[in-house]
Amino acid sequence: MGRPPCCDKNGVKKGPWTPEEDIILVSYIQEHGPGNWRAVPTNSGLMRCSKSCRLRWTNYLRPGIKRGNFTGQEEKLIIHLQALLGNRWAAIASYLPERTDNDIKNYWNTHLKKKVSEPETGSDCPKSSWQSSHRSVSKGQWERCLQTDVNMAKRALCEASSVSCSFGGKPSTYASNTENISRLLQGWMKGSPKPSVVDPASSGWGVADSASSQGSVSTSNRIMSPEPLESVFGFTDSSAERSEAGAPFSLLESWLLDELDGDGQEIFLDVPVLDTCQLF
DNA sequence: AAAGGGAGCAACCGCAGGTGG
DNA sequence: GCCACCTGCGGTTGCTCCCTT
Structure with missing residues (x-):
């Protein structure tokens, strides 16, 4: 007996996630919480495979993620x-x-x-x-x-x-994700193809990764918006629990x-x- | 300035393990 | 115990950016 595909291959979008999709996913998870990934594409209207949604969430959108600049x-x-x-x-x-x-x-x-x-x-x-x-x-x-x-x-x-x-306890890692989303939204609103990059010198914004004060700057080290979307993340950070x-x-x-x-x-x-x- | 190559990273794929009926 | 489903994990791919020539 073969394993059924994780999702219907027809009509399933692949490739990089757009800010719109991110927002849809975040909104959905805000409302329903992470989990039951199988239902996420159906219920949220995302044309994505459930695995893709989970991966996007866990690797990018999930609260508490620090990106780049490994100490x-x-x-x-x-x-x-x-x-x-x-x-x-x-x-x-x-x-x-x-x-x-x-x-x-x-x-x-x-x-x-x-x-x-x-x-x-x-x-x-x-x-x-x-x-x-x-x-x-x-x-x-x-x-x-x-x-x-x-x-x-x-x-x-x-x-x-x-x-x-x-x-x-609940470390500030939580905030870093709101910053991720915030920066995402910032870029999206501006319609920039590189939504995440903001010049730290020209903006008065703080560097989200405060541990990254050391030299090398990864492309992932982005400067975050000061406007945390607290309302978007009103649920428990499972990663923090972990x-x-x-x-x-x-x-x-x-x-x-x-x-x-x-x-x-x-x-x-x-x-x-x-x-x-x-x-x- | 253009082309080529390498590095970095996001995302996909397939398998394994866990769980509930 | 079996089966189907769901989730997690690790390997891999492919795209984009940047540096060098």
Whole structure:
């Protein structure tokens, strides 16, 4: 028995989403909440496959998404987690609550993969030594390093969002999505083919990604409108729920502990943040 | 100024897992 | 337990932009 297609191929639009479609989707989800994707195209009138709607939502429109400008901490964390978990991008993304798996996957494929594969010196936490450490450093040291980087990433994210370090709370990530939509609408209203780009120098608007004060500017680092569409997002941020600090971290820890020859001793804690690279 | 090539990213595709009847 | 449906995930593709020649 063959699997039925996820949607009727006839009349289903493909390709880049238009601002109009985004607005329709956001409006629909505002009203009904995310989920039941099968019904979204039918009920919203979007000529899109349900999977396409879900993907658009989770990777672009969902509240709490930070795009572009991966920080050094995030970068290191991704490298470590990728080495640890492999290409399990969803699992990796669970440690970076503001990032989508697709974003991380793309970033890995375009930046980090080659970076890791290239022998190089001079970075603050050299990947060459990282690679060698993957083999030679004792597991305890490596795990400490990972845990430290997880903590560092958490800290960096907290600083970036200027919100309390409780991931269980509702971080400012929520706002970043309203900004995404806002910028989308701004561009749409102006009829610009590049709706998301606003010159930060000429506008008085703030940079949405406050963690991105570091040098390189990705094309995804857009300047956001100061007009959050709070009314558009009056529902709970499921991504924020997902990012409850306890769950993913304890999962990883237990996963690691499973490999600890049974003693199950907690060894991650009490490692000074700055020790990470010294281990390598 | 134009063409070619590479990089980056959004989106699609197909498979796997979960769930309810 | 089986089946159908829905959702999630990872790999891949293709488009657009930018840089180099």
